[in-house]
Amino acid sequence: MQIYVVKQGDSLYQIANQFGTSYQSIANVNEIDPSLPLVVGQALVIPIYGQFYTVQPGDSLYTIGQRFGISAAELASVNQINMYQPLSVGMTLYIPESAKRTIETNAYIEPTGGSVSDVLENAARKHVDNLTYLAPFSFQVDRQGNLIAPPLNDFNAIASEQNATLMLVVTNLEEGAFSQELGRLILTDETVQNNMLDQIIATAKESGFGDIHFDFEFLPPENREDYRAFLEKATTRLHNEGFLVSTALAPKTSAEQEGNWYEAHDYQAHGEIVDFVVLMTYEWGYSGGPAMAVSPIGPVRDVVNYALTEMPSEKIMLGQNLYGYDWTLPYEPGGEYAKALSPQQAIQVARDNNQAILFDEEAKAPYFRYVDQEGQEHEVWFEDARSIQAKFDLIKEKNLRGISYWKLGLSFPQNWLLLEDQFTIRKRG
Numbered sequence: 494m495q496i497y498v499v500k501q502g503d504s505l506y507q508i509a510n511q512f513g514t515s516y517q518s519i520a521n522v523n524e525i526d527p528s529l530p531l532v533v534g535q536a537l538v539i540p541i542y543g544q545f546y547t548v549q550p551g552d553s554l555y556t557i558g559q560r561f562g563i564s565a566a567e568l569a570s571v572n573q574i575n576m577y578q579p580l581s582v583g584m585t586l587y588i589p590e591s592a593k594r595t596i597e598t599n600a601y602i603e604p605t606g607g608s609v610s611d612v613l614e615n616a617a618r619k620h621v622d623n624l625t626y627l628a629p630f631s632f633q634v635d636r637q638g639n640l641i642a643p644p645l646n647d648f649n650a651i652a653s654e655q656n657a658t659l660m661l662v663v664t665n666l667e668e669g670a671f672s673q674e675l676g677r678l679i680l681t682d683e684t685v686q687n688n689m690l691d692q693i694i695a696t697a698k699e700s701g702f703g704d705i706h707f708d709f710e711f712l713p714p715e716n717r718e719d720y721r722a723f724l725e726k727a728t729t730r731l732h733n734e735g736f737l738v739s740t741a742l743a744p745k746t747s748a749e750q751e752g753n754w755y756e757a758h759d760y761q762a763h764g765e766i767v768d769f770v771v772l773m774t775y776e777w778g779y780s781g782g783p784a785m786a787v788s789p790i791g792p793v794r795d796v797v798n799y800a801l802t803e804m805p806s807e808k809i810m811l812g813q814n815l816y817g818y819d820w821t822l823p824y825e826p827g828g829e830y831a832k833a834l835s836p837q838q839a840i841q842v843a844r845d846n847n848q849a850i851l852f853d854e855e856a857k858a859p860y861f862r863y864v865d866q867e868g869q870e871h872e873v874w875f876e877d878a879r880s881i882q883a884k885f886d887l888i889k890e891k892n893l894r895g896i897s898y899w900k901l902g903l904s905f906p907q908n909w910l911l912l913e914d915q916f917t918i919r920k921r922g
Contacts, residue, residue, distance in 0.1 A: 494914045495539040496878045498852075499531045512539045524837065524906040532843045534850030536859070536877040538910050543589045548580045562591040562889070595917045596888065596895035599626040599660060599771065599810060602648070603900050609646040616901040617648060621655040623909055625919050626704060628660035630900065632696070633667070636678055638688030640696055649701045656920040658703035660739070661693065664710070671711035673753070679709065680719040690727060694734050703921065705731050706771075708741040714756035721762040728766050737768045737921075744774050744796040744812075748803070764804025771897040772796055775814040780831040784820040784872035788813060789856035790883045797891055810897040813884055815905045817875025822862075835903035839875035850877075857883040878907040885915055895919075 497508060505516035505527050520527040522540045531537075546557060554565035554576060569576035572586050580586075600620065602613055621627055629648055633641040640663075652659050665676040678685050693705055707727070712720065728738045740763050743754045748761070763770050774793045778785035793811070800809050817839050818831035834842070839859075843850050846863035853860060860874045888896060896912075912918075 494911060495541050495544040496882060497537045497539050498879075499533055499535040499537065501533050503531055503533075505531065508537065508539070512541050514539060514541055522906065522910055524904065525840075530844065532840055532848075532850055534852065534859070534861070535840055535843075536850075536879050536907070538878050538907050540910075543587060546586045546588050548582055548584045548586065550582050552580055552582075554580065557586065557588075560886070561588045563588065590914075593915060593917045594889060595919050596893070597625040597769075597810065597919050597921075598623060598895050598912070598916075599628055599897040600624055601628045601630045601662070601898065601900040602902070603630040604644045604646075607644060609644050609648075613902050614646060614651070617651050620901060620909060621651055621657050623912055623918055624655070624657045625895065625921060626658050626660040626897075627652045628662050628706060631662040631664040631666060631708065632693075633664060634675065634679060634685075634689050636675060636685070638679070638682075638685035638692070640689060640692040642696065645700065653701070658737075658921045659701055660704045660706045661697050661700075661702040662706045662708055663689075663693065664708045665712070671709075673711055673713050676709050676712040676757075677716055677719075680712070680716045680723050686723065686726070690730055694731070694736075697736060698734075702736070704737040704739055704768075706739045706741065709757075710741070710743065711753050712757035714753065717757045717759055720757050721759055721766070724762065724766045738766075739769045739771065739810075740767050741771045741773055741812075742800075744772060744792070746792075746795045746799045760800055760803035764800075764808055767808075769808045769810055769894055770800075770804070771810045772800060772812050773899075774812040775899060778818060778874050780818055780833065781827075783824040784818070784822065784831070784860075784874060786853060786856040786858035786860070786874050786880075787817060787876070788880075788884070789853075789858060790880075790887070791855065793884070794887060797887065797893070801891065806892045807894050809891075809893045810895050811884060811888055811893055812897050812899060813881070814876065815898050815900065815908065816903045817873060819871055819873045822870040822872055833903070834873070834875065835905060836875050836877055836907070837904045839873050842873060852879060876905060876908070878911060881905075881908045881911060885911060889915075 509516040554568050558565045558568050667675045731738050742758050745755050775788040778787045816833050820831040821829050843861050848861045848863045850859050850861050858880045859877045862872050
């Protein structure tokens with residue numbers, strides 16, 4: 494697969510001719526309407542075998558080969574060039590497809606309003622073949638330890654059809670927010686714990702869940718050791734019943750990081766006790782904050798690097814958003830919340846407002862600004878093939894267990910194209 498960035502004057506027909514494919518194939522895989530004009534700066538995935546690479550300053554056959562998982566000798570042979578001759582900046586090299594790494598994937602799916610919408614059910618059916626785990630979000634717990642299930646509809650059957658494992662996600666959500674007091678009760682009250690674990694085991698057996706996933710957030714910092722003790726107890730029980738155990742971790746860059754979202758999350762303890770963790774490496778740019786990339790590669794890399802000092806790479810799943818935000822400017826704390834939108838919707842907004850899409854090389858994320866009909870300025874940050882490729886490269890570089898998506902329901906076809914092209918998805922069933 495080739496990632497191509499649209500330039501002024503480009504058409505699908507011209508791009509297709511350049512790469513020896515058809516405009517309809519490009520339109521189909523990117524799920525775009527070929528009758529609509531392309532947006533300058535829009536990233537397209539071109540469905541070809543292998544890809545082409547333009548030599549940059551400082552490149553060598555060795556460094557390029559390291560990046561793409563191919564030897565310098567093979568790269569020289571494929572391109573019929575002298576292995577020992579310096580490369581010229583700007584020359585084009587053909588990069589053949591390399592062996593795929595096997596990884597695990599997870600996607601959360603969040604029914605709202607007490608039911609599973611057709612959009613969510615269709616998204617689960619469409620993408621479950623590329624998932625190791627499907628994670629309905631979420632089972633809540635009351636203050637007596639009773640488990641409150643989300644609507645599940647046909648998720649069990651959908652997962653079973655493609656040999657995906659259902660993940661039973663347990664949270665300390667209460668009245669729509671993560672509750673410190675509920676979290677404290679779960680971590681310190683044995684009666685609450687035992688009731689909750691009894692019901693988790695019964696529900697998991699009855700409904701076909703294979704992994705139990707604890708997503709306890711905004712916990713009191715003083716309950717850090719209580720969380721460790723709870724995980725030791727819960728994991729022992731759940732392993733004895735044949736279940737995997739996983740947790741979600743706030744994006745920390747040091748053991749001493751302060752704040753209610755971070756202090757009770759002990760990376761070392763989770764790495765020692767549970768089967769794997771999901772790093773929540775997104776929401777730097779969030780709906781209530783200033784406009785910026787949702788998952789900029791620099792901060793994401795910093796979290797991964799810290800996690801690797803506390804646990805082995807095979808236990809780490811990288812968290813990744815499948816959405817972006819449209820902020821109204823200027824940002825005012827406590828003001829209007831940004832609107833979530835899919836990558837497809839973001840491109841449509843840029844087209845409707847005649848705006849070119851820009852790309853922040855430091856964050857590895859696309860963005861643009863526009864002015865709406867009321868004269869209000871907006872800034873949009875979202876995901877595209879380039880931004881997701883940066884995360885895939887990080888997974889390969891650090892040999893991580895895989896990737897976990899928050900969340901299904903907003904269309905991002907390029908993610909699934911590149912995922913399928915570069916990885917083999919492990920199935921545990």
